[in-house]
Amino acid sequence: MLVVGLGLRPAGAQMLRSEPLVFGDGRATLAGDVSWSFSCSHAPSIDGCGEDLGYFNYGNYETPLLRNFRVNVSASVKAARRISFLTEVRSDNLRRPEPYALYVRVRPWLNRQFDLQAGRIPPTFGAFSRRPYPTDNLLIGMPLAYQYLTSLRPDALPATADELIRMRGRGWLSTYTVGSQTPRAGVPLLNGLSWDAGIQAHAATDWLDAAVSVTNGTLSHPVIREDNAGKQISGRVGITPVTGLIAGASAARGPFAARTATLGAGLPSDDRSVTQTAWGVDIEYSHGYYLLRAETIVSAWHLPTLGTPAISGPLRAVAATLEGRYKLRPGLYAAARVDRLAFNEVIGSSGSETWEAPVTRVEAGVGYLLQRNLLLKLVYQHNDRDGGRVPVVQIGAGQLVYWF
């Protein structure tokens, strides 16, 4: 006679905690994710395994996104049936934790998908920002539109087109003569690393959702306390015509320059002529083992005419991103992203030139789930910029992500 003993133990592939912590009979939920990114850059001017001296992957001057240890803790507390408080606190490279999000969510009618949110709220515009990085980012880098630092600054303005052109490819630390004289990092088209403060309304049906928000900052310069001459209005409409297909269109407009810059330019403190206006479309389609995403953002900054050669017309930037993923086998996928960031031309003393250096980025790699909630990504990233001190950088990077 044969007998079998089954020593049932937890499945070996999921030993780490994978569920959020729950308190008070479900009224409070705490979740977190930890990611460690490491990288090695190569460029003609870099010996060995160097840093990203081209600053292609910096969220600000201090934070290299591909050499980063990030801890995110998010929490939600249901204060009442209709009211919840949500927050996300983040620390990069063990620096002091900062609230990335902190807002109250109110659902006036329980049986309708209509919510009001107020505080430091998630971005209304675009698609990438609302994907919970790093778990839903297929690769390690971020799309250029959400991260790449242009030379524009909200607290300092170029007096002439020559000043602006001189800063091409130096968004990681740019200086202008109007406003703040301290060298600081410029801004991306849409800051995916920092959220704005304001109020937001969102309504949804099975196939349509729409949101509108009024916030203190702008897409490229979100702030907690208002430092400009007015509010930004942004909105997004998304549709899901069939399962697996999501398409959205976004728009935003608001005063961009901080008061220090407008006053330095001799403009009244309530001047609202220095603005950022942006439009965007995004689409996602998935089926079986495929996932495809595309997003385009057009941004226009209107700057004041201060000196000659003048900056005539708005400064435009166009970002286009295409990314895809294919699952090779359980727990293993391959992904790639192609990014292009282009700018319009201004006329300086030496002729016509794009006001910023166009950038092309190709990133490709694999992701492997060591456990259900422990993901290892390995990527290769090629950056090519038409300007700047380090125009081409090749980066090999890895990232280990754990979440619960």
Place this chain on the structure above:
Amino acid sequence: MQPGPRALILLAVGGLTILTGPMHLPGTVARAVAAAPGIIRGRVEIGRPVTTGERRPGVAQLGAPPERNRPDPRQAVVYLQAAPRGAFEQTDAGRAVMDQRNETFVPHVLAITTGTTVDFPNSDRTYHNVFSLSKASKFDLGRYAVGRSKSVRFDRPGIVRVFCDIHSHMNAFILVFSHRYFAMTDAEGRYRIDNVPPGTYQVVAWNEGKTSEPKAVAVPDGGPAELDFFLR
């Protein structure tokens, strides 16, 4: 009747260890072959707070997610740690269903025998992507829409944790046994294992990844044996 040579196979779920070799079992098992089968019944009490399938705080979302079903995390599975030879002589490959409904796997726990094929229909209007990285069965069914179903055949005993790649709060357990002597508890925590040959067995209760210490029970000839569990 004298008990003959026995073989004991210890299967550590996840394929960590497989031990085989001749073993001697209590003679009661051997006498049971010709006797009328009995039953093991009782109750499993869960003495610890159990939650499962909680959503992560949707901080990046523009509004509250829709309400969804919540699985009952108190359901337990009771099984014989060792079973008679006849238990492994499967005659039919069974079929079972684990539905995906309102962002929940239904049922949350499924106990099956090896060789069973489980269907995973999608009854939601959103995509789901069932996958498992468990050593007993690794699979990824990809994304598929409402009305469609995909299947997996489970040929190795063990615990299979099932997840959705899109909805991180969706999870379920499939316990794959190489014998048929197991039962799931009802809403009151009661269970009943039928057709157990008389003999002495070690019985284990399982709930949400936790197992009890094995308890010995003597199944009488054609009668019931009572056995309760308390899982901390």
